[in-house]
Amino acid sequence: MTADDHTALCVLGTGLIGGSLLRAATAAGRTCWGYNRSAPGVAAARTSGFDVSDDLAAVLRRAAEADALIVVAVPMPAVHAMLDAIAEYAPGCALTDVVSVKAPVAAAVRRYGLDARYVGGHPMAGTAESGWQATDAELFRGAAWAVGVDPGTDADVWTRVTRLALDCGAVAVPVTASEHDRAVARISHLPHVLAEALAVAGARGGDLALGLAAGSFRDGTRVAGTAPDLVRAICEPNSEALLAVLDETLTALGEARESLSAQTSLADLTAAGHAARQRYETAERWEITDVFPGAAGWLEKLQEAGRAGGVLTHLPVAPAGDRPVLRPARPGPGSPRRNRRDQR
């Protein structure tokens, strides 16, 4: 297998996101296998024809042999156990994840000495459903897939992770871990918190209120149908960014409350909210075409482009005279990195 032929994919966790990824990447022609901790989860995936096992060590040894890209696709609370095993059985593999926060995963990856070959990822897709039965090869079609561009990012691993996102039908959004976490606090974690609070307020109105509820309540509370543990696993690791935007929103709601009380007016809130929704509805992705992984300043350029709404829809190909020097292939099994987990 050459450095340009990174098709093998090892997915740890075959729930909604990991399982859908396994389906999508397989459909794209890649060689994929996976791990799931539960026997029923393994059985469900195998019944669907996928190569999934509950033997984590064996799954990871195969990844090391095949130079596979490993994808951590478990909720944040289970990430450490996965990293522990990766550091033991496949420390040299290229590594990514699809966890809903990026800075806490990056910190954990550093603690296990796996950061040199790690580039975080986060496909912005999902449903209120979970488990293998909810998986869908088309889940990521057209979705944004955040791909890390923090300082020190390895161009080879970045290319592999971006290729995975594109193979799954998504567009890649370059973003640093902390910027990602602040952004998803606004557009994913706050929506969950508000949906829970709205559901509670509606149910307090009893059968009458719930019987009168129509589209605005149905849509506004949809994600409150997500399993509480999963919502917690998504939101709680991002508590710092979530608290900041929650406080901002409590202030905005408090101002609206005062305006409604004093002047019977929601003029400011409705004008700002409508303008914001219009901006969302009319926002257009634009394609990043002139940044080449490994070239001078490539990470800064991608960070800037991502901030401005740029996405990658295919891997950029540098002009022949301008090919960046990619970092050497993965270190061998005896490399020093393998032992860094002993320092954690």
Add this chain to the structure above:
Amino acid sequence: MTADDHTALCVLGTGLIGGSLLRAATAAGRTCWGYNRSAPGVAAARTSGFDVSDDLAAVLRRAAEADALIVVAVPMPAVHAMLDAIAEYAPGCALTDVVSVKAPVAAAVRRYGLDARYVGGHPMAGTAESGWQATDAELFRGAAWAVGVDPGTDADVWTRVTRLALDCGAVAVPVTASEHDRAVARISHLPHVLAEALAVAGARGGDLALGLAAGSFRDGTRVAGTAPDLVRAICEPNSEALLAVLDETLTALGEARESLSAQTSLADLTAAGHAARQRYETAERWEITDVFPGAAGWLEKLQEAGRAGGVLTHLPVAPAGDRPVLRPARPGPGSPRRNRRDQR
């Protein structure tokens, strides 16, 4: 035309709700005509083959001649002008409305001396669109349609309004004005306020955040796409009930904030929110079958049934020996009620 043949319908306002009502009732075989204040609105409805005019006096005189049920289908700020004209040209007609709040409309109806023949209504349907181009004969199919059961409600008018709701494909939910307004504050007006605040929080994250936004943000902000003036016309007249539930929600969000800050936990909010959403998803309508308009205690029975999630899917038919005495037909043009508007 006999008292049992109330098919004629006069709709004042042919926007999303009034126009859809005109379409639905016409499709149900009823004789319908309407009024719209704007020439383009009239032209659009006429082009679609509907009998709509901008001559309010003529439209209402025709209603008086035909003993039509008049439906006020304008936003709250325009209700007074409609009632003023009704009191002048058709004060004896049965009267309902489809406005988003009920107590303020009932109060205005009383001021114009039109309360004896008024029963409020509110179909729980809509989209973020507005105007004739958004109208749809199927808009009310399966929807809940609140029908007033306040003390003193006229059984004949109540029957007419309930029949209209059923003709449009909705189910009728019996509810008093104040209970309606408190319920919709929870399941319609609060969702609008939270959607506006969420949209603002998302847009403050810039192109990056909006580019990463997926289903939870899209659904949670959908109704922020509604025209700000329409949101204000819906929410502001219900400010008292909305303030109460907004304060309740600010308290709940504040508690969640403290829990997230002190214990990095959203356990309480997510458990309560998920249970509430489950209750909403599993709530089932049950049919009210044993309450006959005009019979002893009928309003109290309907109030109680509505509180418990009961709906009417067809007009109840009393046993032959138990037929209620309906109130006499409408007073003639010279009745005292006609002149009550002079007292306002």
